[in-house]
Amino acid sequence: MTNRWFTELSGALRAAGVPEEQITRTADELRGHLAESGTAPEEEFGPAARFAASLGGLAPAPGEPDETAEHWTWTADLFNDRRMLAVHGDQGWEVEQLDSLGRFVCRRAPGAPLAWEYRREVIAGRRRAKLLAELDPEGWELCGEWLVYGYFKRPKAATTGPAGALGTVPATPDRRLFLSRRAKALLVVWALASGAAYLSLGLPGLAVLFALGGALSAVYTAKLETDRGKVAAARNAAAPE
Known part of the structure; x- marks a missing residue:
């Protein structure tokens, strides 16, 4: 039953002009979802032809030209x-x-x-x-x-x-x-700092400030995400099975 459903889906997508590589990728993703849910494809997605029609707008793979997109x-x-x-x-x-x-x-x-x-x-x-x-x-x-x-x-x-x-x-x-509100506030501070750096040190000082600001921004946000990941891992470990 499952194989027949995917055969019908592939045929409908192929008839709609969907690239073969994308048909294979779509089928693999759907099979993975069904393996996790434990349901039959028709129960989960409905008739194959109708589901294929709902995917009629599948975008071509990256790098392929698409004049209508x-x-x-x-x-x-x-x-x-x-x-x-x-x-x-x-x-x-x-x-x-x-x-x-x-x-x-x-x-x-x-x-x-x-x-x-x-x-x-x-x-x-x-x-x-x-x-x-x-x-x-x-x-x-x-x-x-x-x-x-x-x-x-x-x-x-x-x-x-x-x-x-x-x-x-x-x-x-x-x-x-x-831009977020936090970013807008930082831009105001940044503009003031840039003006001060330019007036005191000229263009070299401004370049150093930009490089330092970019590095600090990346390190700070990366630290935030790492900390969130550690908190989530600790919660998962402490949760009863």
């Missing part, structure tokens, strides 16, 4: 990026990469695009290989890196079934910068 690039500070990724992921925006300025380069497939979910992890040093090995079986794909952070994505259809496809989508946002 919407494209949008935006950025947020490290205190606000995860919240904005969740908001924009629910609107069907898929992060293709982070550019050299740390901006999220996104696209949204036409028709009924998928909703996406994201997570940010510290992937510096030896932690990188271990984290990639842990997240890959869960369907998480590395979609960009910035400083010590890695950003991961996966379609919500892998965990929510048909609910992972959107019916209607909002217009492309006019904004490209999303």
